[in-house]
Every structure is written in structure tokens, then in C-alpha cells.
Amino acid sequence: MRQVLGIAILLVAPTLHAQNLVGFFSLSAPGGLQLGTIDPSNGNISMIGSAQPAAPFSAKTAIDTTGNRFFFIEATGSGVIRTLDMSDGLQLNSHALTGLGTASLFSMRYDEGESTLFGFFSDAGARRIGTINPTTGAVTLLPLLSAGASISSTALIALNEGGNRLYFEGTPIAVSNIYSIDTGTGADTSVELSPDPNVSAWAYDGGESTLFAIYSSGTDRQLGSINPASGVVTDIGSSIAVGSSTGIAALDENGDRYFFIGTPPMGSLSVYTVNTNTGAATSQTLTFPVGISNLHNLEYDLNAVPVELMSLSVE
16 A cells, blocks of 8 residues: 655744844934834835834934844933834833933943843943843943043943943043943953044954944044954954944844945945955945935844744654
């Protein structure tokens, strides 16, 4: 007798994740804020879901790629943290920040390994880190302060998840320093940057254990790496011709790509894609949908998965 072997494979689409390069936009009419994606190969922008109501926006964002969540801070009172679902752009929750004391929030990064949202704060002239609970708004500040009242710092931070370090740039006297803070204790060390670049964006690549940065090179921009232990800055490849650029940037660790937003010497606002191995760069003019007036920030979503194997049966 002939036997027939039947194999049934069920493929089910998982929860939809935003497709990689995620932008946060404002609408000219009727106003509000909305998530969207940017295709760096052609500059096309696609909006996600519906717009959120207009609110004072602080340009502080973070992304939880595993949980498919996008966080941003509304600049109302001491601050309100809002959480959006990246699959449909809808708001999941909204809570006023509490427990700040005299501190104010500079910036924030999400640690996927620890499922923790870290905040970088200014407190009475010093800098400190803490955690933010996005489902309650509760802030827990670490006890140790970083540096003294003389330091001047931007909101430029990078998170080394595996090493439990948060890096930020400060200028205690005349030369910029890179500060490295232990995310468990708040203890910090610092060293002068050499040479001293005008950094507009940096991000830590955990796979390569490298802190990548975009900084000025004359009127152009340059990709480089920074050694947090020595402060040594090393150019990668040649400088990138731009007319102007913002600090809006995002790192694709797996794809070895660093994206930033700028304007070519002869062109319109564009997304630049820089190869982190060679420094080679390309740019594509951004195509804004009707009604979108501004791009505020970028995040990169590593978890864009088309299908998921749910079950396998053999008969």
C-alpha cells in the first residue's frame, strides 16, 4: 500500500513592527505629531497610523524595538512621557514624570537587555542618570552625581548596553571630554577628546564594541570612532560634503549603516547613509507627504520581521 507523507506548515505574521528607520514628524494641518518610516534608498516617507494631538514637543525620544514601543517627552510642566505603538502609531499610555526633585531630563535611551529606559538628567548644575518607568512616569535617580557645576553638557548621549555604560560629552574647561557613567551606580570617569571634534551625533554599536560619531570637518561632516577610554577620535574614510546638517541621526548596527539628516551643498533636506566600515556616503532627498511640516527625530528599529513559524505537523 502506498503511504502519503503530508507536511503542514503554518506561517503567521507576527505583530507588525515599524520598518527600520523610524521618524517622528509634525503636521502643519491640523497639527499634531505622527510616526512614519523613511526609506533611505529613495527618501520616501510613509506615515504610520494617525496623528497624535498637538503638544509641546521636547525632541527627546527612545525606542523599545522588542516591545514595539516609541517613547517621547511632552514638554509640559516637569514633562510627560508618552508611549506609542509602532505598529499603528496609537498612544498606549501617557504619564507625568514624577520623582524628579530638582532634576530635569536632557535625553533618554532604552536598554533592550535590561528592559529599562534610562534618562540623562541635569541636577543643580551637575549631571546624573536614572531610570524612567514609562507605564507610570516614575523617575528613580541614581545617588551619584557626575561632574560639578562647572561642566557644560549637551543632550548628546550613547548607551553601551553590554558594558552598562552611558557616554556623554561635556566641556569642564575648554576642551570637550567624553564621560562614561556606570548605569548601575552612577560612578563616572572622563577623558579629553583628541582631537576635539564638533560632534553632532554619536551612537554605540554593541556588536562591534565601537562608539561611532558624526562630527564637523571644516564645512563638511565626518564619520569617525571614539575610544571612550582614551578619548582618541579616528576618522573613518573621507569627509562628507554637506551644506548643513542637524543632530538627527540613527545607527543600524546589523547593517553597518549610520543615518543622518542634512542638506547637500546644492539640494534639499536629505537622508544620508554612511557605511560605518568605509565612511562612504550616499544621500537621497526626503519626499514629505502632504501636510507633514517637519522631522524631529530618528530611531532605528532592528525588529522588522515579515513572518513567524508558528507550528509544524507531520502526518
